[in-house]
Amino acid sequence: MKQTWRWFGPKDLVSIDDTLQAGVEGIVSALHHVPTGAVWTPAEIAQRQREIATMKDGSPSGIAWDVVESLPVSEDIKKQQGAWRDHIANYKTSLRHLAEAGIEVICYNFMPVLDWTRTDLAWRRPNGATCMRFDLTDFAAFDLHILKRPGAEEDFDDALRAAAAERFAKMDDARRDELAKNVVFGLPGAAESFSLEDVRQHIAEYASISEDRLRAHLIDFLSEVTPVAEELGLRLCCHPDDPPVPLLGLPRIMSTEAHYAAVMVAVDRTANGITLCSGSLGARPDNDLPGMMERWGSRVHFLHLRNVKRETTDIRGSFFEDEHLRGDTDMVALLAAALREEARRKAEGRADWSIPFRPDHGQDILDDLGRKAQPGYPAIGRLKGLAELRGAIAGLQHGAAQ
Known part of the structure; x- marks a missing residue:
C-alpha cells in the first residue's frame, strides 16, 4: 500500500518538506486554480510536478505527484446542460495530458453542488x-x-x-x-x-433531476471518458457522497455499496473504479467497509482512510471526525481486506497491485491548533493518523508472514 498525502499546492500551510518528514511516498494534488470544465494544460501539470519535486531550499524532494484529486466534473456535466459536451471533451484532453505526464490515478466525485458538508x-x-x-x-x-x-x-x-x-x-x-x-x-x-x-x-437547478436521472448522467459521462482512460492506462475512481445521505433536496447516487455496484456494472471496465473513503461511507451504519473492500476490491483504485464516530444509529445522523483507529469503522479489518486484495492482484500479475492510500483528514492537535491549515488537513493530526495506519499495516503483514 503506497502511503500518499494530500497537498493543496504552494499556498498549503503544510509544505512538501513537512510531508517528507511525515514519511510519505507520494503526493495527491490537483490544479485547484484552473476553472472547472477547462483543460489542464501540460504546462500547468508540469509546474505542479516541479513544485512537488522541490523542497524549500531547492533540493529534490524525491517524491512525485501520484494521484489527482480531483479532476473536477462540472455542474454542467452533472446536469447535462450548458457547455456540458465541451466540458467532457476538455476532460478527455486533460486525461491525455495527465497520462503524458505519467500520472495514472484520477479521483473525482459526482456530488451535486456541495463537495462535502460540515456544520x-x-x-x-x-x-x-x-x-x-x-x-x-x-x-x-x-x-x-x-x-x-x-x-x-x-x-x-x-x-x-x-x-x-x-x-x-x-x-x-x-x-x-x-x-x-x-x-x-x-x-x-x-x-x-x-x-x-x-x-x-x-x-x-436540480429540482427536476431525480436520483435515477443523475445516475444516468454519471453513466453517460463514464461511457465517454472511461474508454479514453483505459486506452491511456489511467484509473478513474469516484469518491462517495459526503455525508452519504440526501441533503438540501439534492439527489445522492454514490452513498452505498448498491449505488457503486450499479455504476460499476453499467460501465464494466477496470478503468472505472472506486475511491473507497472509509470516512464518507462510514458515516452510514449500513455500509460495511471491510466487506465492500472484499467484494469490490478489484475496482478500488484509491483509499481514503479516516474514521468517524456516529452519534446516533440512524441512517442520517450527527457524526464527528474521530482518530484513525477509533470511531465506528473497523480500520484494522479494512486494512486487512486491502492487503488481501493487493496479494490477489500481485498473483494475477496486475501492474497496479499496490493501492495508494492517504490518511484522510485528522484532528488538529499540538501545533496544528495555531497553524490553521486547510480544514481537515492538519500536519500533525494526519502524521499521527499515518503513523497509526502504518503500524497497523506492519502488524498485519508481520502476522501474515508467520
Whole structure:
C-alpha cells in the first residue's frame, strides 16, 4: 500500500518538506486554480510536478505527484446542460495530458453542488483537539432558518424541526454567520465567494433531476471518458457522497455499496473504479467497509482512510471526525481486506497491485491548533493518523508472514 498525502499546492500551510518528514511516498494534488470544465494544460501539470519535486531550499524532494484529486466534473456535466459536451471533451484532453505526464490515478466525485458538508470545522474535543463535525440539528437549522429552502420542512420530522427551531433561536448572529460559512465551505473553490442566493440557485437547478436521472448522467459521462482512460492506462475512481445521505433536496447516487455496484456494472471496465473513503461511507451504519473492500476490491483504485464516530444509529445522523483507529469503522479489518486484495492482484500479475492510500483528514492537535491549515488537513493530526495506519499495516503483514 503506497502511503500518499494530500497537498493543496504552494499556498498549503503544510509544505512538501513537512510531508517528507511525515514519511510519505507520494503526493495527491490537483490544479485547484484552473476553472472547472477547462483543460489542464501540460504546462500547468508540469509546474505542479516541479513544485512537488522541490523542497524549500531547492533540493529534490524525491517524491512525485501520484494521484489527482480531483479532476473536477462540472455542474454542467452533472446536469447535462450548458457547455456540458465541451466540458467532457476538455476532460478527455486533460486525461491525455495527465497520462503524458505519467500520472495514472484520477479521483473525482459526482456530488451535486456541495463537495462535502460540515456544520463545524473546528469542534473541540475533551482533550483540547479540534475536528470537523456534522451536527444534524445545526444543519436543519441552517436549511430551515438561514437558507430557507423551499420544501425543506418535508425533509425533517416534527421533532427535528422543533429542535432546529430551538437551536436557531439560541444562536447569536456570529454563530449563524459561522454556520452558513461552514456549510458553504463545501462548495468547490467557493468558500469566500458564494452567497446564500448562489446556493439557492444551484439547488433550484436540480429540482427536476431525480436520483435515477443523475445516475444516468454519471453513466453517460463514464461511457465517454472511461474508454479514453483505459486506452491511456489511467484509473478513474469516484469518491462517495459526503455525508452519504440526501441533503438540501439534492439527489445522492454514490452513498452505498448498491449505488457503486450499479455504476460499476453499467460501465464494466477496470478503468472505472472506486475511491473507497472509509470516512464518507462510514458515516452510514449500513455500509460495511471491510466487506465492500472484499467484494469490490478489484475496482478500488484509491483509499481514503479516516474514521468517524456516529452519534446516533440512524441512517442520517450527527457524526464527528474521530482518530484513525477509533470511531465506528473497523480500520484494522479494512486494512486487512486491502492487503488481501493487493496479494490477489500481485498473483494475477496486475501492474497496479499496490493501492495508494492517504490518511484522510485528522484532528488538529499540538501545533496544528495555531497553524490553521486547510480544514481537515492538519500536519500533525494526519502524521499521527499515518503513523497509526502504518503500524497497523506492519502488524498485519508481520502476522501474515508467520
